[in-house]
Amino acid sequence: MRFSIAPLLASLLFLILFSCHYQHMDADLIIHNATIYTMDAARTKAEAMAIKDGVVLATGPEREILNRYSAPEKIDARKQPVYPGFIDAHCHFLYYGQSLREAELMGSSSMEEVIERLQNATPGRGGWLLGRGWDQNEWEDKNFPTSALLDAAFPDVPVYITRVDGHAAVVNKKALELAGIDSSREVEGGKIETANGIPTGLLIDRAMELVQAVIPPFTDEDIEAAVKLAQDRCFAAGITSVADAGLPASMIRKLHALDESGVLKMHIYQMLSPDDEAESWMQNGHFESEHIVVRSLKLFSDGALGSRGAAMIEPYSDDPGNYGLILNPASYYQKWAGRCTEYNYQLVTHAIGDSANREVLGWYAHELGGTNDKRWRIEHAQVVHPNDIEKFGQYSIIPSMQPTHATSDMFWAVDRLGERIGDSYRLETLRQQLGMVPLGTDFPIEGIDPLQTFFAAVFRTTPDGRPEGGFQMEDALSREHTLMGMTMWAAIANFEENRRGSLEPGKMADVVILNRDLMTASAFDFKNIEVQMTLVKGEKVYQAY
Missing domain, CATH: 2.30.40.10 (Urease, subunit C, domain 1)
Structure with missing residues (x-):
């Protein structure tokens, strides 16, 4: 066989x-x-x-x-x-890390509790006592605090504590003296509150810069410690990339040094602040290292709603005669819009009040001319007049929004806005203009948790379910759109859709x-x-x- x-x-x-x-x-x-x-x-x-x-x-x-x-x-x-x-489309990464080393005042129930927390804190740079996060809207006495209790508790230590929105601060008499502030000082784009001709210690928007200028700067060791703290907290929250809403060129260079040394692991889409070095930086083109990209400029047009610094078309409902603040003259914004066009930089502008949004939309429209792919952004877009909504679509302007602002503000925002409350926090309405809305937290102004961003966008309530049925649910986002806002749309807003x-x-x-x-x-x-x-x-x- x-x-x-x-x-x-x-x-x-x-x-x-x-x-x-x-x-x-x-x-x-x-x-x-x-x-x-x-x-x-x-x-x-x-x-x-x-x-x-x-x-x-x-x-x-x-x-x-x-x-x-x-x-x-x-x-x-x-x-x-x-x-x-998760990509946080708007935050203050380095400031957050720095704030973790200051007195935590968020959640305090009164100025008395603020004093108690400060007494348990350790003075920081140059012996200054620094803290952040107080919010008088959460207190029984909703009037702005003054320096009185600070002066009594800390007569010899300079104290500087910022409001939760970062657009107001209270300082004590010692800090006022070191900054040379008296009732004769006037500040364009800011306000020094006085009573009977004497500063109360409350500083609004650009008036805060007078005290910031005399606080000793951060050391390189301070900055490294802040970066490590911030990125560890971000990673624990599932955040792998952030858009940092403004740093001066000098600070960006320090971040770059940390990137080169291997300390920085967080990807940062870093917006440039418009200081004396900004234009020379922009002339050199876009900057990119392993973890840092710089191709955008960040401006502020107004203040915040909580401190009544947001610029409004009509006066505040709870403060007749107060229209808020436009922080700089029109020529300032026109200048930087022109520079961004000339150097091919993305322009990113903070605008909260309806007047500020109208102004920004106006000079954006003048510079952009029509539909485009420059991806200029308005950050927050919290109160937008109905007549101005369509301008976002007409000029391809991206509304970059933070859903937890709505759920943090909703219980007192109606006092500020009255009948205009319906013009505020319009996530879905603005999403429809370009078919997208990048989402962020604005940490440390709000908490760092992107899961709360998702919850606030979809359910429009506090974590414990208030108000029942949600706040202005016609402007809630779908789950899919919310996840897109925390991932792909945030990447598009940063010109990074081909990478992440x-x-x-x-x-x-x-x-x-x-x-x-x-x-x-x-x-x-x-x-x-x-x-x-x-x-x-x-x-x-x-x-x-």
Whole structure:
């Protein structure tokens, strides 16, 4: 009986071809057993993802990714939801880190409690006692505080404490003396409050600069400590990229030094402040290092609603005769708008009151001329007159908004605005203009938690469910739009949609894993959502377990 070798050879050839077809490709990390929201254009969901050299290689079904790729490390997501790392489209990253080393006054119930907290704090730079976060709107006595209690408790130590919005401060007599402030001083774009011809210690907007100028500057060691604190808190919250709303060139250089030394791991889309060095910086073009991009300029047009510094078309309902403040003359804004056009810089402007938004929209429109892809932004856009809404779409102006401002302000904003309350915090209305709205927290003005950003945008209540039914729910965002605002739309606002904002091949592997799904969790269950893991460029920077 003759034995034929042909069938054996055919089988062997099939096995060789089969094994070549399924030969594993190398990856550094595989995340699997997951529900991955890629946030690509088709809103694809996946079960697994392969990562190499900090970049997404592929996403897809579990078996497909595990069969195609091999990696020395695998993360079993245990069926938990996976999202692109959250991008905070508007915050104050370095200021937040610095504020963590000052007295925490947020949540204080009275000026007496503020004094108590300050007494337990340690003086900082140059012996100054610094703190932030008080909000008289949360106190039984809603009048602005004065220096009286500070003077009694701290007669020999200069004290400077900022309001929660960062647009007002109270200082004691010692601080006033060091800054040379008396009733004769006048400040364009600011206000020194007086009573009977004597400064009360309350400073509004640009008047604050008089005291800031005499507080000793941060040392390099202070800045490094602040960066480490801030990025650790961000990573624990699932934030992998931030848009920092304004630093001077000198401070950006210090951040760059920390980037080069390996200290900085947070990606920062850094806005430039308009100081004496700004134009020479802009003349050199866009700046980019491993973790820092500078291609935008940040201006302030007005103050804040809580301190009645936001510029209004009609007077404040609870302060007749007060229209708020435009911080600089029109020529100032026209100058910088022209510079941004000349040097191809994105212009980003803080505008809260309806008058400020109207002014900014007006000189943006003059400079932009019509639809464009310059992506100029208005930050906050909290109160916008109905006649001005369509200008966002007509001139391709991006409204960059912070949902927790609505839920923090809603109980007292009606006092400031009266019938105009319906013109405020219009997330969905403004989203419809360009089909997008990037979202941020404005930390440390608000809390750092992006999960609260999501909750406030979708449910429009406080975490404990007030008001019942939500605040002006016609301007709530859908869950999908909210997640887009925290990922892809925030990336677009920063000109970074080709690098981050979604989990697609070739993009940065910035990832956050939660224990519950944002897209399905009930309002009641939101308090139980926690970050399990955060990765930046495929590297674990936070792990809860």
